[in-house]
Amino acid sequence: MNQLRIFTLLLGAFALLFGCRPNNQQLINSTYTPDELRVLSSNLDLPDFPYDYGFGNSSSKSAVNHKATLGRVLFYDTKLSSDGKVSCASCHQQALGFADDQAFSEGPNGNVTDRNSIALASLRNFGVHYDKTIDGKETPGLFWDERASSIKEQLKQTINNPNEMGMELHQISNLIENTDHYQVLHEKAFGTTTVSEDNILEALETFINSISSTNSEFEGEVIASLNYISGDSVVGETKFERGLQLFAKHCTACHGKGMEAISEFANPENLSVTNNGLKHTANDLGVYQHTGKLEDIGKFKIPGLRNIELTAPYMHDGRFATLEEVVDFYNSGIEFHENLHPSLRDGNEAKRMNMNEEEKTALVDFLKSLTDEKMTTEAKWSNPFVR
Ligand code: HEC
Ligand code: HEC
Numbered sequence: 001m002n003q004l005r006i007f008t009l010l011l012g013a014f015a016l017l018f019g020c021r022p023n024n025q026q027l028i029n030s031t032y033t034p035d036e037l038r039v040l041s042s043n044l045d046l047p048d049f050p051y052d053y054g055f056g057n058s059s060s061k062s063a064v065n066h067k068a069t070l071g072r073v074l075f076y077d078t079k080l081s082s083d084g085k086v087s088c089a090s091c092h093q094q095a096l097g098f099a100d101d102q103a104f105s106e107g108p109n110g111n112v113t114d115r116n117s118i119a120l121a122s123l124r125n126f127g128v129h130y131d132k133t134i135d136g137k138e139t140p141g142l143f144w145d146e147r148a149s150s151i152k153e154q155l156k157q158t159i160n161n162p163n164e165m166g167m168e169l170h171q172i173s174n175l176i177e178n179t180d181h182y183q184v185l186h187e188k189a190f191g192t193t194t195v196s197e198d199n200i201l202e203a204l205e206t207f208i209n210s211i212s213s214t215n216s217e218f219e220g221e222v223i224a225s226l227n228y229i230s231g232d233s234v235v236g237e238t239k240f241e242r243g244l245q246l247f248a249k250h251c252t253a254c255h256g257k258g259m260e261a262i263s264e265f266a267n268p269e270n271l272s273v274t275n276n277g278l279k280h281t282a283n284d285l286g287v288y289q290h291t292g293k294l295e296d297i298g299k300f301k302i303p304g305l306r307n308i309e310l311t312a313p314y315m316h317d318g319r320f321a322t323l324e325e326v327v328d329f330y331n332s333g334i335e336f337h338e339n340l341h342p343s344l345r346d347g348n349e350a351k352r353m354n355m356n357e358e359e360k361t362a363l364v365d366f367l368k369s370l371t372d373e374k375m376t377t378e379a380k381w382s383n384p385f386v387r
Contacts, residue, residue, distance in 0.1 A: 036184045043181050044073060044384045050188075051380035053210040064206060066189040068380075071207025073185060074200070076383045079175055080159070082166030083108040088204075089383065091117040091164070095376050097307030098122075098211060103318025111163040114284070115144050116318040119311040120211050121375055122304035127209030129304070140272035144300050144316040147290045151208065152201045169197040176200070211381060213306045217369040242359070243366025250330065250353055250363075253343035254302045273299045274341045277334030277350055278315060286316070298339050309371045323364045331355050 031049055032040065040046055050065035074080060075088045091105040091113070092098040098120035105113045123129040130139050130151060141149050148154035159165045159172070173195040176182040187193050189203060217240075247255075254274060273287050275298040280286070287296035300316045314320040320329060334340070334350040344351045355363065375381070 032184065032188070039180045039184050041386075043386060045386050046073075046384055047379075053206070053380060054212065055206075055210070063189060063191075066185070067203045067206040068210050070182075070185040070189045071203040071205070072381070073181070073384055074172075074204055075207055076385055080165055080167060080172060081108040082162070086165065088158075088165075092120050094121075094378075094381055094383075095310070097213075097310040097376070099311035101312060103313050107161075107163040108166045109162075111166070113163045115316050116313065118144065118301075118303070119307060120208055121213045121372070122306050122308070122311065123212075124214060124304075124306060125212035128212075131209070140301070145287045145289055146273055146301055151205045152198075155201050155204055169200060172200050173197060211375075213372040213375045215374040216306065216372040239362050239365055240369060243362040243364075243369075246355065246359055246363045247366055254341065255305050271302065271341075273301050275299050275337055275339040276302075277337065277340050277344050278319070278329075279335050280337070281317070284317065295339060298337055305367065306370050307372055307375070309368045310376070323367050324360070327355075327360050327363050331360060 037048065046069065050062070050069045053065050053068040055061060055064045055068075075092075078085055078087045078090075080087060086106075086108045091100045091107075093100055096119075099122075100117045103116055105117050107113060120126060130142070140146060142151065142154035143157075148157055156169070159167050159169060176186055176195045177193070183193050186195060186199065190199050254271065254276070273296075275286075278298070280298040285297050287299040288294070308314075309323065312321060312323070314323070314326050320326045330344075331353045334344050334352075336345070336348070336350040340350065346352070
């Protein structure tokens with residue numbers, strides 16, 4: 001009897017061991033070996049176990065976190081540019097909502113971008129905005145004129161653009177194949193040290209898709225705000241509420257009430273580009289540049305407004321230095337154009353909002369409540385290179 005019991009126990013223990021094995025294996029594979037840690041730590045300050053990039057509980061979660069980690073390192077690596085001095089983070093700085101503070105940014109070899117850097121943290125969550133379909137409509141395109149239809153397409157254009165990175169994808173493959181720390185990171189993310197161009201794009205995409213901003217003052221007020229915006233006639237008590245009401249009255253026809261997006265809340269047309277009455281210049285006609293359609297003249301992406309306080313200067317060409325200037329423009333500077341959005345018209349003229357000084361200040365203060373300080377210092381999105 002006793003022997004049988006011992007035997008059964010042993011068998012059970014064996015089964016347990018075997019049963020656990022795949023899990024243990026997964027765990028071991030996703031942590032770095034001491035050798036790998038040595039390789040990584042000579043250049044990089046990475047955690048022993050990858051950060052959780054917030055992609056949920058799927059079984060491939062650890063691979064996703066390794067992909068985001070590889071993406072993070074690539075994002076901050078100046079070797080990804082033709083003169084070795086520029087990284088994605090040069091123009092998309094964490095402290096500035098993943099934008100920069102220039103109207104036009106300096107890329108490699110003194111080249112300058114044609115447009116203002118877009119804030120990657122201006123959405124509540126980058127991936128949620130760009131990876132879904134809204135009522136059957138394709139997700140909004142990328143860039144100020146939406147000329148890229150997917151993040152991977154955007155990445156290819158950015159990498160090849162001589163004003164941004166000025167590189168060929170195969171040069172980045174070579175870099176990864178010839179750099180010890182990239183070999184480790186790539187192997188963890190994709191289970192192989194053989195680099196494909198698609199893997200590079202996927203890693204970068206995973207990293208930028210993880211960027212999200214959900215800790216602003218606005219968050220605390222969001223429930224209340226949704227009620228105001230849905231049209232309940234509540235009188236604004238606090239300054240925040242007054243600012244919010246003005247925003248709801250004048251701005252949500254385009255900028256969504258969740259502040260990350262536009263259309264799914266605001267308008268039935270699922271608008272993601274429009275003409276907002278800026279005096280346009282012949283050298284940049286927006287969406288028209290790639291569609292050649294007259295009705296696209298002066299149309300640009302409707303940007304998310306999260307962290308807007310951090311991302312000056314404003315508009316596709318950085319023409320306004322401050323939020324006060326932006327509000328002044330909407331209040332009394334809108335120019336009439338045949339493509340001007342109806343919500344900014346008064347019959348056949350450009351709308352005048354007629355806000356007084358106090359109201360303009362309340363609106364600016366409201367915009368500042370969208371700032372997320374936590375996002376600006378979050379370690380998982382920060383520069384991993386040991387300086
Ligand atoms: C020299 C500055 C510069 C560099 C370097 C740069 N960008 Fe950008 N980025 C811009 C500008 C400017 C735009 C807007 C371009 C346009 O609309 O034509 C932009 C747009 C984007 C967009 C589109 C966002 C949206 O909502 O449509 C993404 C995503 C992006 N960049 C990611 C990256 C990544 C990843 C890298 C590195 C591989 C990178 N950028 C390197 C300046 C830069
Ligand atoms: C008809 C649609 C529409 C309305 C209404 C509208 N906007 Fe905009 N907004 C846009 C578009 C389009 C852009 C980008 C234009 C460009 O750069 O050419 C923009 C840009 C901005 C920017 C600059 C964003 C950046 O990243 O540079 C701010 C700030 C802004 N709007 C705030 C407001 C406020 C505040 C209101 C209400 C008073 C408002 N908008 C009303 C469409 C709209």
